[in-house]
Amino acid sequence: MTDLYQAQRAMRNMRRAAMQRGVIAILDIGTSKIACLILRFDGVQGFGDETVGPMAGQSSFRVIGAATTRSRGVRFGEISVMAETERAVRTAVQAAQKMANVRVDHVIACFSGAEPRSYGLAGEIELEDSVVTEQDVARVLAACDVPDIGQGREVLHAQPVNFALDHRSGLGDPRGQIGNRLATDMHLLSIDGTVVQNILHCIQRCDLELAGMASSAYVSGISSLVEDEQELGAACIDMGGGSSGISIFIKKHMIYADAVRMGGDHVTSDISKGLMVPMAVAERIKTKHGGVHATGMDDREMIEVGGDSGDWEKDRRQISRTELIGIMRPRVEEILEEVRERLDAAGFDSLPSQQIVLTGGASQIPGLDGLASRILGQRVRLGRPLRVQGLPQAATGAAFSSAVGLCLFAAHPQDEWWDFEIPTERYPARSLKRVVKWFKDNW
Amino acid sequence: MQPLSARRPALRVDPAPTKWAYRMQRLWLTPVFRTLFRVGLPAFVLVSVAGVFLADPARRAAISGGIAGVREQFQNRPEFMVRLVSVVGASPELADAVRARLALTLPLSSFDIDLTAVRARIQDLDAVARADLMVRSGGVLEVAITERVPALLWRTETGIEMLDADGHRVASLAARTDRPDLPIIAGEGADSAAAEALALLAAAAPILPRLRGLVRVGDRRWDVVLDRNQRILLPEEKPIAAIERLIALHQAGDLLGRDILAVDLRTDHRPVLRLAPFALNQLRQSQGIDTSGSQL
Known part of the structure; x- marks a missing residue:
């Protein structure tokens, strides 16, 4: 864990350096597609008028290159064939670089797999003197009891969600406030370490440096939940190709994240199996004619399945749309049921607002919102990512919510555990900070 | 599982760039490299070619000789030649003295006549108060003399x-x-x-x-x-x-x-x-x- 802590600190510094250079690449490694966006940071461009502020901080960067390619060698949001994935990443990065006409060296990546697990941590310390300092914040974060996250698992996000000073809770920034006891709640997201190692290795093989990592469920939430949803409590379901990420937000912090290892690709494979067609044909039929609510009209809508077996009977097959929906619906229902289970396990019922936002490529199935509201609850809407400057029209769909969210994440990262100072007790024995602290304590 | 060892003959061309193509594109997008390649390299080639060419003293001599020849040819064109000296405003004896003092072997190109020196030479004569020299059209060097009284x-x-x-x-x-x-x-x-x-x-x-x-x-x-x-x-x-x-x-x-x-x-x-x-x-x-x- 200390290794990754150091690695995350190093990545943070690298990202700072990249932002100073002004260009950084965003890489969304998904199961069905790999998207690469290249951002240019120009600093905040005001409108000259003080009353009109920059739009949610998005005016500080601009998308100058965007490319998408079909993902290869990725299953369930995890790399399964390294060489294939590397080629796909190279394709996406090269195309985006070509569009941006600039070379990028630093990449922030996100991925949906690796079995994310959420933990809520709590820490509490007695303040030495009554005023809360940076050191106290560092100490209270260090005082959190780390649960046993399991063998071979690493921490991806560790965000302090709440600070409490004596009886006052819900403090955003406790520094400079006066009290006796400082307590914190931290949200820790752990993932499988080997998946991270694979992604790191894959990106290094493309001559790029990893300047940050994020869970795609988290970044999709950032981009597709609007501000009041993030504040009052909402869940974002990012239905991707190989896995569906779940993230729950309240008070603008992610408090829970999970992933269901099922997605749109499973629907496609069901169609492929059910209709005995290749995956490519199944995918085409799904996107053109797919749905989850059958009506009487759909019985009459016949779909040419096609085929190139040479057998007339097989190649001339026709199915009705109702049949297609009959294949798709159970799987979609299964995914949503699974999501429901995860949400129930997380205690989503007890949130004040129970908004659910469906996003991701698989959320574009017609009629999904109706089906989802039956399973997940009444307050379901389809989400599309925020509009950011310079994003091509082709990359504004729901499938790009994690890529766009990663842009926002790159521009305005949330404070994580490793962004705070290391408490002096944890420093090596001969550190200068220890000396300073000794002087402060004794005089 | 797809075969790990032997690659299947690809029916479609892989859209992914090869490792070297990818690296070359990244190299080409590096501003320093780009500048070096587009400005530095041609400049280097130009300078080195010129340097190698001029390293031979015979070639240098040929070039400078050629330039001098063209210059000579231009200066010796008939329109620049001075064939006649006319002395104005002097008595006959003084005019003869001035002519002797000019010491010009005519015809001579007007580029080769150092008018300032010639004027100084003429003004060295005691009888001359002031001399004005002018190359007139038609190849005449006019020397206007003001005599001392x-x-x-x-x-x-x-x-x-x-x-x-x-x-x-x-x-x-x-x-x-x-x-x-x-x-x-x-x-x-x-x-x-x-x-x-x-x-x-x-x-x-x-x-x-x-x-x-x-x-x-x-x-x-x-x-x-x-x-x-x-x-x-x-x-x-x-x-x-x-x-x-x-x-x-x-x-x-x-x-x-x-x-x-x-x-x-x-x-x-x-x-x-x-x-x-x-x-x-x-x-x-x-x-x-x-x-x-x-x-x-």
Whole structure:
């Protein structure tokens, strides 16, 4: 864990350096597609008028290159064939670089797999003197009891969600406030370490440096939940190709994240199996004619399945749309049921607002919102990512919510555990900070 | 599972760039490399080719010779050639002297004539006050001469020189009778005080028929020599005023018509006369002083 802590600190510094250079690449490694966006940071461009502020901080960067390619060698949001994935990443990065006409060296990546697990941590310390300092914040974060996250698992996000000073809770920034006891709640997201190692290795093989990592469920939430949803409590379901990420937000912090290892690709494979067609044909039929609510009209809508077996009977097959929906619906229902289970396990019922936002490529199935509201609850809407400057029209769909969210994440990262100072007790024995602290304590 | 060892023959071309294509594209997008390649490399090639070409002294000589040849050819075009020298504003003798002094071997390109030097050479001639040189169209070098006008004769130990009003030598003169119209001066440094001499002569206009010349004494003051060997000794300071006073005395009492050897005006408040010996004796006799047998 200390290794990754150091690695995350190093990545943070690298990202700072990249932002100073002004260009950084965003890489969304998904199961069905790999998207690469290249951002240019120009600093905040005001409108000259003080009353009109920059739009949610998005005016500080601009998308100058965007490319998408079909993902290869990725299953369930995890790399399964390294060489294939590397080629796909190279394709996406090269195309985006070509569009941006600039070379990028630093990449922030996100991925949906690796079995994310959420933990809520709590820490509490007695303040030495009554005023809360940076050191106290560092100490209270260090005082959190780390649960046993399991063998071979690493921490991806560790965000302090709440600070409490004596009886006052819900403090955003406790520094400079006066009290006796400082307590914190931290949200820790752990993932499988080997998946991270694979992604790191894959990106290094493309001559790029990893300047940050994020869970795609988290970044999709950032981009597709609007501000009041993030504040009052909402869940974002990012239905991707190989896995569906779940993230729950309240008070603008992610408090829970999970992933269901099922997605749109499973629907496609069901169609492929059910209709005995290749995956490519199944995918085409799904996107053109797919749905989850059958009506009487759909019985009459016949779909040419096609085929190139040479057998007339097989190649001339026709199915009705109702049949297609009959294949798709159970799987979609299964995914949503699974999501429901995860949400129930997380205690989503007890949130004040129970908004659910469906996003991701698989959320574009017609009629999904109706089906989802039956399973997940009444307050379901389809989400599309925020509009950011310079994003091509082709990359504004729901499938790009994690890529766009990663842009926002790159521009305005949330404070994580490793962004705070290391408490002096944890420093090596001969550190200068220890000396300073000794002087402060004794005089 | 897809085969790990042998790659299947690809039906479709892999859209992914090869590792080297990817690296080359990234290299090409590096600004430093781009600048080096687009500016540095051509410049280097250009400089090295030029350097290798010019490393051979024979080629360098050929290039410089070629340039010189073209230059020569251009300068020697007939429209730039000077074939004739015309001297304007000079007497025939002086014109011949100027021609001799020009020392140009015509025809000559006008680019090869150093007009400043030629002008300085001509102005070195004593008789020339000022020379203006101009290359006229038609290949004519026109030399406009302003001659010095002789105003005085200066008798020296070696002969007689003509001087202009500034005291600059104009020419030598064989005999005084060649230019009887010019006044004569003598003495060391007389030429440098020529202007003063002319002013004195102008002031002495009433006694000019009797005037033989001016003598510079000790390069500091003038003596006026009249006929009958009369001398008027003028002071260093304000000689004009002194001579005007003398002329006033002369016109009042015919001073210079008397038997006087010299009038000494060097002390301005007390002119002194030196009488001739006979006149002195007469004066003494009239005063009853017997000087017979005396040396005085």
